[in-house]
Amino acid sequence: MVDLGKYFGHTKTSAGGGLCRCPKNTMSKIILNTQRLRLEKIEKSHLNDLYALVSNPKVQRYFPKTLNRNETKEFYEKIQNRYETDGYCYWAVVREGDNQFIGICGILKQEVDGQVETEIGYRILDMFWGKGYGTEAAEGCIKYAKEKLKKTSVISLIRSVNAPSKRVAEKNGLKFEKESIFHGLPHLVYRLLLKQ
Numbered sequence: 759m760v761d762l763g764k765y766f767g768h769t770k771t772s773a774g775g776g777l778c779r780c781p782k783n784t785m786s787k788i789i790l791n792t793q794r795l796r797l798e799k800i801e802k803s804h805l806n807d808l809y810a811l812v813s814n815p816k817v818q819r820y821f822p823k824t825l826n827r828n829e830t831k832e833f834y835e836k837i838q839n840r841y842e843t844d845g846y847c848y849w850a851v852v853r854e855g856d857n858q859f860i861g862i863c864g865i866l867k868q869e870v871d872g873q874v875e876t877e878i879g880y881r882i883l884d885m886f887w888g889k890g891y892g893t894e895a896a897e898g899c900i901k902y903a904k905e906k907l908k909k910t911s912v913i914s915l916i917r918s919v920n921a922p923s924k925r926v927a928e929k930n931g932l933k934f935e936k937e938s939i940f941h942g943l944p945h946l947v948y949r950l951l952l953k954q
């Protein structure tokens with residue numbers, strides 16, 4: 759089993775990294791659309807944007823660390839492996855209209871307390887916080903998990919001090935279920951049951 763805990767786990771370094779506009783020809787890579795956003799497969803063309811995201815100390819505050827360029831490449835490779843093995847993972851969140859990369863959001867297979875769970879994970883660049891994008895992207899992923907993947911339940915794993923993330927979960931109907939140790943750190947498990 760691939761251990762994604764190091765980078766997909768929840769729990770800091772830094773550097774800037776420019777934000778680029780995504781290429782126009784992305785039709786075949788689109789996973790889902792929401793009112794203002796599209797979620798598309800993360801590809802090599804997203805590497806600089808991905809680095810800008812995961813090297814950002816504000817974005818990574820509740821993760822174990824910020825990632826440098828090499829670690830970002832490893833993170834990228836692990837995402838590609840997950841596309842192969844699971845069929846899903848983090849996707850790039852791109853704003854329709856101006857093709858601006860604003861973050862990543864997706865569906866992650868995780869093991870929590872010995873159970874295989876379907877996690878909704880999200881990270882948005884801080885300059886785009888507070889505009890409803892995190893909630894909107896996560897909602898799109900929940901719909902995808904229900905309708906395409908036929909999942910009966912989704913969770914989010916949230917550090918207790920991460921107020922914005924708790925709000926994203928709550929606004930999408932997830933409810934606090936329990937506390938759990940995930941990759942060595944205490945997390946709150948929020949869950950939404952999906953009626954099929």
Ligand SMILES: CC(C)(COP(=O)(O)OP(=O)(O)OC[C@H]1O[C@@H](n2cnc3c(N)ncnc32)[C@H](O)[C@@H]1OP(=O)(O)O)[C@@H](O)C(=O)NCCC(=O)NCCS
Nearest residue numbers: 817880881882887888889890891892893916921922923925
């Ligand atoms: C969590 C995150 C994705 C939310 O993204 P976003 O696009 O700002 O989300 P939204 O605009 O949909 O806002 C969600 C809610 O969080 C609230 N919020 C935003 N910043 C907040 C803050 N600093 N403190 C408390 N609440 C905050 C918003 O007000 C909103 O709630 P409201 O509608 O009740 O006002 C973003 O903060 C982020 O990327 N954080 C770093 C990565 C991370 O922690 N990911 C989650 C790991 S579990």
